[in-house]
Amino acid sequence: MKKLIWKATPFLVLALGVALFNLIIEGMITIYLMKIIDTAISGDRTLLLEFVKKLLFMAIIFLPSGILLSYTKGLYKVKALTSMKKGFIDKVFHKNINEFQKDNNAKYVSSLTNDMNTIETNYVAAIYEVGYNIISFIVGFIVIAYVNIYALGLGILIGAITTVISIFISKPLQKHQKHRSDLFEGYTTYIKEVLSAFQIIKANNLDTKIQEEFYKKSKDIQNKGYVIDKIQTYISSVEGLIIKLSFVSLIGAVVFMTIKGDLTFGGTILILNNMEKVLMPLMTFSEWLPKVLSVKTLFNKLDEILTNHYNYDETINLESFGESIEFNDVAFSYENNEVLKDVNFRINKGGKYLVVGPSGGGKSTLLKLLRKYFIPNKGDILIDGENLKDIKKESYFNHISNVEQQVFLFEDTIRNNITLYKNYNEEDILSAIEKSGLSDFLQSLPEGLDTIILDNGKNISGGEKSRVAIARGLLRKTDIIFLDEAFASLDSSVAREIENTLLSLEGITVINVSHVIFKETKKRYDKVFVVKNKLVC
Ligand code: ADP
Numbered sequence: 001m002k003k004l005i006w007k008a009t010p011f012l013v014l015a016l017g018v019a020l021f022n023l024i025i026e027g028m029i030t031i032y033l034m035k036i037i038d039t040a041i042s043g044d045r046t047l048l049l050e051f052v053k054k055l056l057f058m059a060i061i062f063l064p065s066g067i068l069l070s071y072t073k074g075l076y077k078v079k080a081l082t083s084m085k086k087g088f089i090d091k092v093f094h095k096n097i098n099e100f101q102k103d104n105n106a107k108y109v110s111s112l113t114n115d116m117n118t119i120e121t122n123y124v125a126a127i128y129e130v131g132y133n134i135i136s137f138i139v140g141f142i143v144i145a146y147v148n149i150y151a152l153g154l155g156i157l158i159g160a161i162t163t164v165i166s167i168f169i170s171k172p173l174q175k176h177q178k179h180r181s182d183l184f185e186g187y188t189t190y191i192k193e194v195l196s197a198f199q200i201i202k203a204n205n206l207d208t209k210i211q212e213e214f215y216k217k218s219k220d221i222q223n224k225g226y227v228i229d230k231i232q233t234y235i236s237s238v239e240g241l242i243i244k245l246s247f248v249s250l251i252g253a254v255v256f257m258t259i260k261g262d263l264t265f266g267g268t269i270l271i272l273n274n275m276e277k278v279l280m281p282l283m284t285f286s287e288w289l290p291k292v293l294s295v296k297t298l299f300n301k302l303d304e305i306l307t308n309h310y311n312y313d314e315t316i317n318l319e320s321f322g323e324s325i326e327f328n329d330v331a332f333s334y335e336n337n338e339v340l341k342d343v344n345f346r347i348n349k350g351g352k353y354l355v356v357g358p359s360g361g362g363k364s365t366l367l368k369l370l371r372k373y374f375i376p377n378k379g380d381i382l383i384d385g386e387n388l389k390d391i392k393k394e395s396y397f398n399h400i401s402n403v404e405q406q407v408f409l410f411e412d413t414i415r416n417n418i419t420l421y422k423n424y425n426e427e428d429i430l431s432a433i434e435k436s437g438l439s440d441f442l443q444s445l446p447e448g449l450d451t452i453i454l455d456n457g458k459n460i461s462g463g464e465k466s467r468v469a470i471a472r473g474l475l476r477k478t479d480i481i482f483l484d485e486a487f488a489s490l491d492s493s494v495a496r497e498i499e500n501t502l503l504s505l506e507g508i509t510v511i512n513v514s515h516v517i518f519k520e521t522k523k524r525y526d527k528v529f530v531v532k533n534k535l536v537c
Contacts, residue, residue, distance in 0.1 A: 001302045004087035005124060008080035015072035016131045022065050023139040023277075029058045030143060030273045034266035041265060073128060080124045081116075088112060091306040097373040099308055106189035111305060114184035115298050118177065122291040129288045133281035140277030147267040154253060158246040158282065162239060166286040169235050173290055176231065178297035180224040187217050232290075239286040243279055250275055310375070314392040321399050321479040321509070323384045324348050325370070327536070330379035332365060339365045341534045343379070347511065349479070352503050354522065355513040357531035363513045366531055367484055370511065372396050401473035405485040407465040409457040414442070415449040418471045428475060435501045436471035437494050438464070462489035470498055474505075481505075483512040496521060 032055040039048045092100070092108055141156075194201065194210055201210055254271050257263045263271070324346055331341040339362040347353060357363050368374045369381060372388055381388040388396070409417050418429065429449075433439055441464055445451045457465045466489055473481045481502065487495035496518050502510050503524045512525075522528065529536050 001084060001087065001119075001306075002299050004084045005080045005119075005127075007083045008076055011072070011076040011079045012128065012131065015069070015076045015128060016135060018065065018069045018072045019132050020135050020139070022062070022069050023136050025058050025062050025065060026277070027139050027143040027274070029055060029062070030270050031146065032058065033273070034147070034264075034270035037266035037269060038264050076128060077120075077124055081120060084119065084124075085112070085116065088116070088302070088306070094308065095306070096308050096310055098368075098375075099310065101373075103305070104189050104192075106192045107185050107305060109192070110181075110185040110188035111302055114188070115181050115302060118181070118298060119295055122177075123295040126288040126292045130285055130292060133285040133288070137278055137281040137285070140274045140281070143274045144271050144278065147270055148257060148263060150253070150257070154246075154250060158243075158250075158279075162242055162282050162286050163289070165239065165242065166235075166289040167293065169238065169290065173228065173231050173235070173294040174297050176224065176228050177294045178301065180221065180228060181298055181301060183217075183221045183224055187221055190214070190217055232287075235290055236287055239283065243283050243286075246282075247275065247279055250279075312375070312389060314390055316386055316391045316395075318383065318386075318391045318395040318399060321349060321384065324382075325388075325509075326382045327369075328380045328382065330369065330376045330381060332362075332369060332374065332376050332378075334365075338534060340369075340531075340536070341378075343536045345529060345536055347509060348526070349509055350507045351526040352510045352524065353512065354517070354525045354528045355511060355531060356515065356517065356528060359515075361532045362534065363531045364484060366536060367482055367511070367513055371400060371402065371482060399479045401476045401478045401481045403466070403469045403473045403481065403483045403486040405466075405488050407457070407469040409453045409460075409465060409468065411452070411454060411456070413450050413452055414445075414468065417453055417468055418449075418475060420472060424475055428477075432471040432475035435474050435498075436467045437498055438467045438471055441467070463491065463494060466490055467494075467498070470502075474501075478508075480509045480511065483510070483514065485514055485516075486512070487514055487516045492516075492518070500524075 032051050035051045036048060036055065039051060088111070190213070194214070201207060251272075254263065254268060258268050326346045327343045330343040332339055343366075355363050355366065365374070369376060372391070372393055375389055383391065383396075415429070418432065433442060433449075441460075442448050442451075453460060453468075457468075460468075466486055470486065473483075483502075487499065490498070495516055499512075499518065499521045502508075502512070503521065
């Protein structure tokens with residue numbers, strides 16, 4: 001993740017370059033101010049006028065360069081954050097389906113919101129602040145050294161001490177940042193679950209229990225925030241003390257030099273002016289550095305979430321599905337729970353298969369193996385003689401369609417929900433609509449195919465949702481259609497009609513996992529597989 005932010009380095013360099021220019025101008029303004037004071041005291045009017053002109057010139061440049069600075073700083077932040085968020089989403093969609101499904105997806109939501117916000121302030125913005133303050137410190141120092149070289153040594157010493165202390169005292173902050181991120185993750189998961197179970201909670205009068213739990217979780221997070229704030233306050237106080245002591249020593253040194261006659265009146269004013277430029281950066285720098293360091297644990301966490309632990313090199317592109325899918329002694333377990341073993345069967349191209357069995361028997365797992373969401377722990381699945389394991393996922397997914405009980409709908413037109421944003425000719429779209437039994441429904445809508453589906457299908461019925469999913473599958477004209485309890489929310493006459501359509505599709509292999517079985521359609525399947533006792537027969 002860190003690398004993604006560093007992709008914005010050219011913009012950071014640009015912003016810091018502009019900052020350097022700005023700070024040099026500021027430094028020069030103080031130098032001309034010193035010269036103006038000293039020449040005014042010496043009474044040289046011509047020289048005085050020349051310095052005044054130069055000072056005014058510098059002051060005029062300062063305005064546009066200040067605007068440029070805020071523009072380039074903003075640009076750097078935008079680039080760094082966009083690169084990070086884009087990279088995050090890219091990596092999420094590179095995750096293996098089974099590894100993604102293992103986690104509650106609220107984990108990703110929490111990372112994308114809470115963790116990214118922390119990274120934005122404590123890393124992206126902080127890198128710029130640290131860079132800016134280093135430059136400010138150096139420029140301020142050079143300006144002071146221009147007048148009196150001894151002050152330089154004292155400044156380097158102060159800088160070194162503050163940096164070492166900052167690194168040292170930031171340690172406890174790292175641990176708490178990680179802990180807070182974990183709490184946020186639990187909190188987001190909880191909110192997601194509670195809101196999706198809204199009806200059940202209300203109907204069972206669970207409001208009080210939920211509110212208590214919610215209160216506890218919020219309190220834990222707020223308390224953690226409080227602990228982090230407290231640590232940050234200790235850090236700033238310790239550093240503030242060091243800086244104040246440094247300031248006093250520097251003033252002491254300046255007073256001493258002025259008494260000795262090593263400094264002019266203008267020089268004294270210049271040093272006092274620039275002291276702020278040297279000490280303020282130290283203060284800000286030591287406030288930001290611990291934040292930058294504390295984000296390390298978050299980066300490790302994000303990298304872990306986004307890593308695929310199963311990395312198998314798929315080498316074969318599946319051009320077409322020509323003959324069969326075979327299971328040879330396949331076994332599959334979830335951790336220690338063996339769900340399937342010694343599974344042997346064959347599916348022929350164009351065949352129609354019904355998969356039945358008791359709940360929890362392993363039907364969905366079998367489908368997940370067929371869809372290449374999971375890989376067998378033992379044995380092989382062969383497609384036209386090639387091991388499915390070796391076939392590139394994307395090429396396999398081009399040949400299959402899935403119709404699930406839970407249908408995801410985009411907040412868009414029915415047309416886009418059926419075509420899934422791909423181009424098809426109108427005839428094919430109408431044919432898929434007809435076969436999936438959507439025609440009457442669409443005719444009843446004034447906007448027809450252009451009707452917008454709201455909020456994952458809030459304005460259409462469960463049955464209509466299923467039909468949209470079936471139309472998607474039919475339209476893609478893939479070689480294989482997998483159905484997972486796709487008829488569960490349809491009324492029986494519609495279900496039977498659609499099932500008949502699917503069973504009549506020439507050359508298309510249909511594998512239908514269903515507990516809705518109609519006598520008359522059952523006969524039309526080439527084979528009925530029963531999944532139970534870890535076996536498929
Ligand atoms: P069916 O579809 O026949 O109802 P499943 O394939 O969903 O059966 O489940 C078979 C067994 O595998 C059940 O014991 C279930 O608890 C378990 N199981 C299913 N999915 C997972 C999972 N993602 N992680 C762990 N166990 C699972």
